[in-house]
Amino acid sequence: MGTSTGEGFAFLRLLIDAVRGKEQHFTTGSIDRAIFLLAIPMILEMAMESLFAIVDVLYISRLHDNDALATVTLTESLLTLVYSLGIGLSMGATAMVARRVGEQQIAAARQASVQALYLGVGISVLISIFGVWFARDLLRLMGAGENVVTHHAGYTVWMLGGNATILLLFLINGIFRGAGEAALAMRTLILSNGLNILLDPIFIFGWGPIPACGVEGAAIATTLGRGLGVAYQLYHLFRGSGIIRFSRVEFPVQWDIMKNLVRVSAGGTGQFLIGSASWIFLVRIISTFGSVALAGYSIGIRIIIFAILPAWGLANAAATLVGQNLGAGEPERAEKSVWRTCFFNLLFMVVVTLVFYLFARPLVALFSADPIVIHHGVQCLQVICLGYIFYAYGMVVNQGFNGAGDTRTPTILSLFGFWVFQIPIAYLLSKPLAMGTMGVYLAIVLTESAMAIVAVLLFRKGTWKRAKI
Numbered sequence: 527m528g529t530s531t532g533e534g535f536a537f538l539r540l541l542i543d544a545v546r547g548k549e550q551h552f553t554t555g556s557i558d559r560a561i562f563l564l565a566i567p568m569i570l571e572m573a574m575e576s577l578f579a580i581v582d583v584l585y586i587s588r589l590h591d592n593d594a595l596a597t598v599t600l601t602e603s604l605l606t607l608v609y610s611l612g613i614g615l616s617m618g619a620t621a622m623v624a625r626r627v628g629e630q631q632i633a634a635a636r637q638a639s640v641q642a643l644y645l646g647v648g649i650s651v652l653i654s655i656f657g658v659w660f661a662r663d664l665l666r667l668m669g670a671g672e673n674v675v676t677h678h679a680g681y682t683v684w685m686l687g688g689n690a691t692i693l694l695l696f697l698i699n700g701i702f703r704g705a706g707e708a709a710l711a712m713r714t715l716i717l718s719n720g721l722n723i724l725l726d727p728i729f730i731f732g733w734g735p736i737p738a739c740g741v742e743g744a745a746i747a748t749t750l751g752r753g754l755g756v757a758y759q760l761y762h763l764f765r766g767s768g769i770i771r772f773s774r775v776e777f778p779v780q781w782d783i784m785k786n787l788v789r790v791s792a793g794g795t796g797q798f799l800i801g802s803a804s805w806i807f808l809v810r811i812i813s814t815f816g817s818v819a820l821a822g823y824s825i826g827i828r829i830i831i832f833a834i835l836p837a838w839g840l841a842n843a844a845a846t847l848v849g850q851n852l853g854a855g856e857p858e859r860a861e862k863s864v865w866r867t868c869f870f871n872l873l874f875m876v877v878v879t880l881v882f883y884l885f886a887r888p889l890v891a892l893f894s895a896d897p898i899v900i901h902h903g904v905q906c907l908q909v910i911c912l913g914y915i916f917y918a919y920g921m922v923v924n925q926g927f928n929g930a931g932d933t934r935t936p937t938i939l940s941l942f943g944f945w946v947f948q949i950p951i952a953y954l955l956s957k958p959l960a961m962g963t964m965g966v967y968l969a970i971v972l973t974e975s976a977m978a979i980v981a982v983l984l985f986r987k988g989t990w991k992r993a994k995i
Contacts, residue, residue, distance in 0.1 A: 552706060552846065552847055553628055553850050553853075553854035553856055553859070557847075557859065557862055557863050557866055558866060560863070561844075561847070561863065561866060564703075564706070564708050564843035564846055565840045565843040565867070567708040567709040567711065568703065568708045568711070568712070568839035569836040569839035569840060570712045570715075570716070571699065571708065571711050571714075572837075572842075573835060573836045573839070574715030574716055574718070580828055580831075580832050581719070581726055582744045582748060583595065583598060583824065583825060583828050584892070584893060585727060585731075586598060587893045587894055588730075588731075589741065591741070592817045592821045592896070592899070593671070593673055593674050593678060593817060594678055594681075594740065595817075595820075595821040595824050595825075596674055596813075596817045596824070597674050597679075597681050598741065598744070598824060599809065599820050599821070599823065599824035600665055600668045600669070600674070600809065600820075601665075601681055601682045601685050601686075602824075603668060603805060603806045604657075604664055604668065604682070605686070605689070605692065606798075606802035606805055607799065607803070608653060608692050608693060609692065609696070609802065610795060610797075610798030610799040610801070610802045611649055611653075611693060611798075612646075612693040612694075612696030613696055613700075613794065613795075613798050614792070614793075614795025614796070614798055614799070615642060615645060615646055615649075615693070615700070615791045615794075615795065616696045616697045616699065616700025616701075616794075617700065617790075617794035617795075617925075617928045618642070618700075618788075618790040618791025618792075618794055618795075618933075619638065619639065619700040619704060619791070620700040620703050620842075620846065620929065621704065621790055621845070621928060621929055621931045621933075621995055622635075622638040622642075622704065622786070622787060622790060622931075622995055623639060623700075623701055623704030623705050623770070624703075624705075624706075624845070624848075624849025624850045624853065624929065625849050625850070625852060625853040625931065625995055626638060626853065627706065627769065627849075627850055627853065628851065628852065628854040629853040629854070634783075635769065636771070636773075637783055638783055639763070639770050639772070639776075640772060640777065640780075641779070641780055641784040641787050642697055642700075642701060642791075643698070645784065645788070645791075646690075646693050646694050646697040647690070649693065650689050650690035650694065651690070653686065653689045653693075654686065654687050654688075654690065656686075657682075657683070657685075657686025657687055657689060658686060661679055661683045661686055662675050662679045662682075664682065665682055668806070668809065668810060668813065669810055669813035669814070678740075678742070680741075680742035680745070681742050681744065681745045682745075684742060684745035684746055684749055685745045685748070688745075688749035688752075690756075691749055691752035691753045691755070691756055694756045695714070695718065695752050695755055695756055695759070698711075698714075698756070698763065699711035699759070702759075702762075702768075702770070703842055703846050705768065705769040705770045706769070706846065706850070707768050707769065707770070708842075708846070710762060710768065714755045714758055715755065717754065717755050717758055718751045718752050718754065718755030720751075721751035721754055722747055722748050722751035725746075725747035725751060726744055726747045728743075729742075729743030729744070730743040786995065790931050790995050791933075792933070793932075793933020793934050793936070794928055794937075796937040796941075797924070797928075797936050797940045800937065800940040800941050800944055800945065801944055803944075804944035804945060804948055807952075808948075808949070808952055808966055808969075808970070811952060811953060811956055811957075811966055812963055812966055815962060815963055818899055819902050819962075821894065821896075821899045821902070822890070822894075822898070822899045822900070822901065822902020822903040822904075822905070822906065822963075823903070823906050823963065825890055825894060825899065825906075826902070826906030826907045826910075827906060829889055829890070829903075829907060830906070830907065830910055830911070833878045833882070834917070834921075836874070837874060837875060837917070837918065838921060838925075840867055840870060840871045840874070840922065841867070841871065841921045841922045841925040842925060843867060844863060844867040844868075844922050844926050845925040845928055845929030846929060847860065847863035847864075847867070847929070848860045848863060848864060848925075848926050848929035848930050849930065849931075851863065852930055852991065852993075857991040860926075860930070860991070861991070864922060864923060864926040867922050868918065868922045871918040871919070871921070871922050872915065872918040872919065874918070875914040875915060875917060875918035876915065876918075878914055879912070879914045879915065882908065882914075883907075883911055883912075886903075886904040886907040887904050889907065890903035890904050890907065902963060905963060906963070906967055909964065909967035909970075909971060910967050910971060912971050913970070913972075916974065916975035916978040917974055917975075917978060919978050919981075919982055920974065920977055920978025920979075921978075923978070923982055924936040926990070927981075927985065927990050930990040930993045931993040931995035932990040935989075935990065936981065939977055939981060940977070943973050943976065943977040943980075947973050947976070948969050951968075951973065952965060952969035952970070955969055956969075
């Protein structure tokens with residue numbers, strides 16, 4: 527009894543330390559403890575990120591407008607390009623900051639962080655101008671009907687115009703994670719999500735002097751919530767007490783650092799751009815089966831993301847551990863960290879697979895009462911979750927490559943996997959073989975599973991240990 531109580535208190539203390547973010551260096555001591563301290567806030571951070579999409583769809587579904595849900599799905603497909611840039615830049619920042627922290631070069635870590643911010647702001651301004659100007663044309667290009675474009679394009683304008691809040695949220699949290707300050711990244715997402723949950727019903731349905739804005743209100747609320755989250759991040763970068771705290775010394779543009787950051791980030795950005803662009807093609811295929819199929823997919827994919835993002839939290843922990851340990855000259859510890867993280871992720875994904883397969887219908891029914899929409903959502907959930915066991919290893923191993931600065935290997939793997947195999951297979955199964963949306967989902971499972979196996983085989987070769995950043 528005393529032993530179990532003592533172990534319970536020890537676990538509780540460890541959990542509190544993880545949430546508070548007391549430890550920032552992970553190059554010595556227990557690997558499992560390091561994974562736990564990093565992964566808990568990162569899992570919570572990713573869970574918070576996934577809530578943005580879930581909360582929006584939950585409220586928007588109350589409008590009982592399939593065109594509104596279709597608008598969200600099409601816009602999110604376009605935003606995956608923004609997510610790709612944000613995640614790619616954050617991966618580059620995480621890798622460089624983690625490596626410098628492992629080398630005990632804190633000033634260099636701060637300089638890399640400032641240059642990453644310059645890149646992020648510049649890219650977001652260009653996307654805002656293009657997105658606001660061509661929002662309606664982009665929706666038409668994605669297969670939206672004129673009713674969607676005429677009545678709901680405001681959602682797309684707001685989301686693309688406010689893309690800086692998405693990009694900077696990812697980027698700055700990547701900086702925090704590289705510095706081992708995962709708890710700070712987690713608190714940022716908790717703040718943003720709390721605001722989004724409060725603001726969504728106000729702007730969607732109206733409250734007091736604020737008129738009901740419908741689906742456009744969801745975009746306004748999300749942009750405001752994320753924007754205040756970015757303000758919180760900037761406060762800690764300029765006034766906080768963590769490892770990464772800016773001073774005037776870091777402000778000048780450092781072209782050599784920026785060039786190196788672009789090189790490292792390019793691979794990470796390329797991976798997600800390749801994957802995101804392929805998802806746009808998949809959504810384009812699904813849109814040919816009508817707004818109801820697209821609405822079902824919209825619900826299913828958001829439930830999937832809700833589970834996948836916490837798993838990405840574990841994968842992100844592996845990236846930080848690899849970066850810091852390589853910087854400290856501990857490549858074998860870096861590799862062991864990846865395999866242990868893979869094991870923990872596998873346990874998590876097995877549970878998610880069982881829940882999704884057995885309870886797909888009641889989960890989807892939370893978002894829609896339309897039986898056809900529910901059918902498509904259930905199909906999406908039950909088929910795609912069959913590959914989760916492979917995804918568990920694939921996502922961690924890929925982040926291991928990225929944390930080492932070897933973004934080239936997973937980029938090439940993504941290019942061949944998504945464009946040479948996934949898109950052609952999805953089209954073949956759904957159209958010529960007349961399997962409909964089922965064919966698209968099967969193509970996703972087959973491709974992602976095969977890519978995970980290849981990634982593991984490549985990681986075992988160990989060439990990533992010699993990556994220079």
